[in-house]
Amino acid sequence: MTPPRPSRAALTGLRALALGLSALAGIGAFILFLQFGEADGLDALDILRAALILISTLWLAWGAVQAVIGLTTTARAPVLDRATPITSRCVVLMPVYNEDPLATFSRVAAMDASLAATGHGAAFHFAILSDSRNEMVARREEALFAHLVADRAGLGRFFYRRRAQNTGKKAGNIEDFIARSGAAYDFALILDADSLMEGETIVEMVRRMQAEPRLGLLQTLPRIIRARSRFGRAMQFSAAFFSPVFARGLAMMQGETGPFWGHNAMVRVRAFAESCGLPVLKGRPPFGGHIMSHDYVEAALLARAGWIVRLDDDLDGSFEEGPENIVDHAKRDRRWCQGNLQHSRIIGAPGLKAWSRFVFALGIMAYIAPLFWLGFILASIAAPLLAPPPDYFPEPYWPFPYFPPSGASKAIGLAIGIFGLLLLPKILIAARAALAGRAAGFGGAARAFAATLGELVFSSITAPVLLLYATRSVFQVLLGRDGGWPTNNRGDGRLTLTEAFAASHWIVSIGLIGLFATWAFAPGLLLWLLPVGVPMVLAPVVIWWSSQDSSGRLMGTPTEYAPSPVMALQERIFDRWAATFDAEAPTPTLPEAAHA
Amino acid sequence: MTASFPTVAGSLSPADLIAGPCALPEAPLAMPCQMLEPETGMLRRILSALLPRPHAPKGAEG
Numbered sequence: 001m002t003p004p005r006p007s008r009a010a011l012t013g014l015r016a017l018a019l020g021l022s023a024l025a026g027i028g029a030f031i032l033f034l035q036f037g038e039a040d041g042l043d044a045l046d047i048l049r050a051a052l053i054l055i056s057t058l059w060l061a062w063g064a065v066q067a068v069i070g071l072t073t074t075a076r077a078p079v080l081d082r083a084t085p086i087t088s089r090c091v092v093l094m095p096v097y098n099e100d101p102l103a104t105f106s107r108v109a110a111m112d113a114s115l116a117a118t119g120h121g122a123a124f125h126f127a128i129l130s131d132s133r134n135e136m137v138a139r140r141e142e143a144l145f146a147h148l149v150a151d152r153a154g155l156g157r158f159f160y161r162r163r164a165q166n167t168g169k170k171a172g173n174i175e176d177f178i179a180r181s182g183a184a185y186d187f188a189l190i191l192d193a194d195s196l197m198e199g200e201t202i203v204e205m206v207r208r209m210q211a212e213p214r215l216g217l218l219q220t221l222p223r224i225i226r227a228r229s230r231f232g233r234a235m236q237f238s239a240a241f242f243s244p245v246f247a248r249g250l251a252m253m254q255g256e257t258g259p260f261w262g263h264n265a266m267v268r269v270r271a272f273a274e275s276c277g278l279p280v281l282k283g284r285p286p287f288g289g290h291i292m293s294h295d296y297v298e299a300a301l302l303a304r305a306g307w308i309v310r311l312d313d314d315l316d317g318s319f320e321e322g323p324e325n326i327v328d329h330a331k332r333d334r335r336w337c338q339g340n341l342q343h344s345r346i347i348g349a350p351g352l353k354a355w356s357r358f359v360f361a362l363g364i365m366a367y368i369a370p371l372f373w374l375g376f377i378l379a380s381i382a383a384p385l386l387a388p389p390p391d392y393f394p395e396p397y398w399p400f401p402y403f404p405p406s407g408a409s410k411a412i413g414l415a416i417g418i419f420g421l422l423l424l425p426k427i428l429i430a431a432r433a434a435l436a437g438r439a440a441g442f443g444g445a446a447r448a449f450a451a452t453l454g455e456l457v458f459s460s461i462t463a464p465v466l467l468l469y470a471t472r473s474v475f476q477v478l479l480g481r482d483g484g485w486p487t488n489n490r491g492d493g494r495l496t497l498t499e500a501f502a503a504s505h506w507i508v509s510i511g512l513i514g515l516f517a518t519w520a521f522a523p524g525l526l527l528w529l530l531p532v533g534v535p536m537v538l539a540p541v542v543i544w545w546s547s548q549d550s551s552g553r554l555m556g557t558p559t560e561y562a563p564s565p566v567m568a569l570q571e572r573i574f575d576r577w578a579a580t581f582d583a584e585a586p587t588p589t590l591p592e593a594a595h596a
Numbered sequence: 597m598t599a600s601f602p603t604v605a606g607s608l609s610p611a612d613l614i615a616g617p618c619a620l621p622e623a624p625l626a627m628p629c630q631m632l633e634p635e636t637g638m639l640r641r642i643l644s645a646l647l648p649r650p651h652a653p654k655g656a657e658g
Contacts, residue, residue, distance in 0.1 A: 127620060146610035149618060160613075161620045175627055182625030269625065277627040301630055349632040 011255045015355075018065045018253060025421065026058030029414060036410035045383050052376040053414070059369045060421040062362075063246070067425035070249030071432050075314035080207050088186035090206055091125045095173045097166070098132045099193040101144040106577055107196050110570035112152050114199030124202070127159040127181070129173045131166035138162060147577065170262070171278055171294035182269050192263035195222065198317030198566045205266045208312065216271035216307025217299065220318035221247050222264040225559045225567060229493055231546035232324040234458045237451055237555035239322070241442060245429050247313045257355040258309040260302075262295035264318045268307070272298070275305040281345055285482035286338045293339025296363060297346055300356035317564060324493025325547035326462060327503045330469035334483045337367045337473035367474055370467045377529065381514070384522045415528075426452055441558035451555045458546075464535040465542055468507045493547055500543035511536025 006014070033053050037046030092111065096104050108126055115121040128145060132138045145160045152158065163176060174190060182188075187209050189202060197220075205218050221244060227236035251258070276298040281288045291297050299309045323329040340363040347360040430452040432438075434445035442448040476483065495503075515533040518526050535542055559567065608616065 142610040142614055145618070146608075146613050149613065155617055159618050159620050162614075177620065178625055178627050181620045181623050182627070184621045184623035273625045273627045275630065277629040279629045279632055282633060297632070346632050350634070 006252070006255065008255075011253070014069070015253055018062070018069060021065050022058050022061040025061035025064075025417075026054045029057035029417060030054035032410050032414045032417070036414065039410075043386065045379055045386055049376055049379045049383070052372050052379065056369065056372045056376065057418060057421070059365060059372075060418065064421045064425045066246050066249035066253070067242075067429065068249070069252055070245040070247070071428060073248060073252065074436075075244070075248055075251070075312075077204075077314045078208060078211070078312075080211050082204075082207060084207060084210065086120050086123045086203065086206055086210075088123070088206055088210055089125075089184065090123055090187045090189065090202075091127055091181075091185045092189045092191065092202070093127050093129060093174065093177060094191050094193065094195075095129045095170050096132060096141065096193045097130075097170070098134050098137050101137065101141040102574065102577055102581060104128075104193045105141075105144045105148045106570050106574040107194075108158075109148055109152055109573045110566050111197055111199065111202070112154065112157075113569050113573075114197075114566045115202060116199070118199045118203050120199075120203050122157075123206075125157050125159065125185070126154070127161070127177060129177055130160065130162035131169070131173050132162065133166065144577070144581065147580070151573075151577075168278070168280075168290050169292070169294075171291065171298075175277065178269060178273050182273050185269050187266050188269050188272070189266045190263055192320060194321040195263050196225070196319040196566055196570060197264060198564060201315055201317035202266075204315065205312075209266055209268060212308065214306075214308045215268065215310060216275070216302040216305075217258070217260055217265055217267045217309045219258060219260055219265040219309070219311045220315045221311065221313045222261075222318045222320040223557075223559060224322040225319045225564075226321055227324065228549055229324040229547050230458075230550040231326055231329070231462070232322060232493065233550045233555050234455055234462075234546075235322050235329075236557055237442075238455055238459075240557040240559070241433065241448065241452070241455075242426055242429055244313060245425075245432075247311065251311045251313050254311065254355060254359075256308040256310065257303045257353050257359075258299065258311040259359070260295040260299035260309065262293075264320060271302060271305070271307045275301045275307065281342070284480075286477045286480060287342055287345055289482075291339075291346070292342055293336060293363070296340075296343065296359060300346075300349075300352050300359070303353045303356055304351045317566065319559070319564065319567070325495055326465060326469075326543045327495065327500070327547075328493060330466070330473075330503075333466075333470060334473045334476070337470065338477050338483050340364055340367050341474070341477045367470060370470045371474060373467065374471055377514075377532065380525055381518050381522050381529075384524075423456060426456060441561065443553065443556045443561065447554070447556065454554050460531065461535050461542060462546065464511075464532045465504065465507060465539045468510060468536065468539075472506075494549070495544055495547040497540060497544045500547070501540040504539040504543055507536050507539040511539065 030050050030053060033050040034042065034046065037050065092108075094104060094108055105128070108128065112121065112124070112126060115124050128141070130138065130141055132141060141160070141162070145158070149155055149158045161177070163173065166173065168175060187206060189197070189205070191197070201220065205220070208218055209215055224236040224239040227233045278291050278294055278297065280290055283289070302309050323332055343360040343363055347357050430439070430449050433442070433448055439445040439448035442451065511533050515526070515529070515537065518529050518533070
């Protein structure tokens with residue numbers, strides 16, 4: 001039996017409620033700001049600022065509402081007959097692109113060993129789909145692949161192919177596999193080079209796919225693992241502690257039009273082949289050319305063809321690794337920014353479900369939202385310059401001065417409301433985790449609460465720096481600059497202060513100019529803008545410090561306290577293989593490992 | 597480097613392995629290209645909807 005899905009009316013009601021509450025918060029902020037501005041007379045800049053605060057609050061409130069909805073239920077597994085045999089032909093796809101093969105292939109070996117432990121190992125094939133352009137890496141892939149096959153007795157189950165041209169990047173890589181070998185399989189588990197999944201989870205996904213013939217794609221919620229740096233561990237904690245609740249809220253609202261995040265997801269090969277052949281968009285990148293963020297588009301196309309796309313957030317045992325520093329995060333975000341803005345070309349595609357179009361709009365909004373905040377800050381600095389001087393004697397011949405009423409209380413109320421939208425979901429998640437016992441996996445309720453506060457402080461410090469990186473990305477895309485497809489850095493990630501400065505000196509300049517302009521033109525705002533300006537001025541220190549190893553126990557996650565069996569398996573295999581291989585040929589330096 | 601670890605099927609080098617038994621299975625499946633963008637641009641579509649079209653010639657009667 002597949003999970004009970006809400007009726008169409010219930011789904012529409014829930015979506016309308018979420019949108020309505022978000023709109024209410026946005027309109028409330030808009031009115032409050034207009035009242036604040038009215039104190040000294042409304043001008044065009046006040047109305048512009050009110051509009052910017054409306055959009056920004058709407059966006060913040062949408063996230064908060066998603067979390068609140070997510071807190072109302074708990075993810076449950078569907079009722080299935082787990083004695084049903086696995087009769088489908090399944091392949092695990094591992095696309096690689098100039099990755100360290102020792103790390104990626106040891107993950108394949110660990111997943112195969114984990115599958116073997118379930119007793120279903122023979123039902124799964126593995127295909128390594130290489131798009132590597134670096135010849136040294138490619139030679140090492142071949143050598144390690146032979147070692148993998150020997151180590152796992154994988155002849156007949158393990159396959160390797162390297163494309164001569166990496167047309168269409170990852171989407172093209174998968175498409176090439178399906179065009180050549182797709183008919184051999186019923187289901188394909190699509191991974192990233194840093195993906196790791198428990199065998200039990202993979203088998204359970206196959207069971208769910210078998211049980212629901214209309215299910216075209218089943219997405220899991222990957223947890224970030226093996227973070228070492230302060231930045232990486234903050235992201236890891238956030239993904240483990242907060243993301244499941246936000247994902248639950250999303251899962252409740254999306255119905256049968258769920259997401260695809262490009263990896264750690266299983267597709268029905270026939271459905272994917274029929275529906276997801278991606279065209280090359282007219283024109284040149286960044287808006288034309290190959291579709292960069294293909295996963296969202298593929299989810300929308302599957303839904304358009306009538307297939308169910310589902311996020312099963314109850315599934316554990318799905319992992320990925322994340323960037324270890326702000327610069328690598330910004331580099332990845334640059335690619336995602338271009339991909340999401342490119343969706344503006346696809347949002348009007350014929351036949352898409354309304355929710356798919358809405359998801360495209362959300363993705364675009366996620367990247368342009370910082371511009372609204374930045375616009376609000378700039379307009380606020382400029383406002384005193386354009387405002388007429390206060391008229392203390394508006395009545396002729398009246399001897400006593402008139403002091404316009406202060407709007408400070410409205411401004412403070414607005415600030416409290418906005419901070420509430422930012423903080424409250426996380427505080428509520430921590431409270432719920434403490435009450436429901438989920439906090440035990442994070443070192444107990446007290447430690448999880450301390451970690452929540454720590455994450456809030458950490459994200460407050462890093463947010464202004466990330467805001468400027470995101471803003472730069474949007475401007476680069478709008479100006480027509482293609483960011484390409486740089487290799488992900490998956491190493492240690494520690495940066496020197498010099499490297500951090502090289503990547504962020506422009507942020508320091510903007511921070512200094514912004515603070516000086518505030519002091520000169522709007523000194524009353526200086527105190528309000530210090531939490532934004534100071535992290536910008538100190539950006540190199542923030543980037544350097546956050547990239548260093550985190551030695552404390554704050555922000556511990558369940559996978560740190562008790563690593564998943566497949567993680568332990570991979571570590572053992574990696575160490576064993578490294579002893580054989582790295583003694584003879586150290587991991588090559590990748591040429592694409594450039595800073596953002 | 598390639599000679600110092602065990603390979604499958606004894607004499608097969610990694611390159612032979614990849615070209616032979618570990619090459620992807622040949623089982624083609626068509627993946628038709630989906631339509632995401634209309635063939636003509638928005639301006640042209642609006643104009644073609646607004647401008648009168650010449651009548652199509654009628655077929656011969658009887």
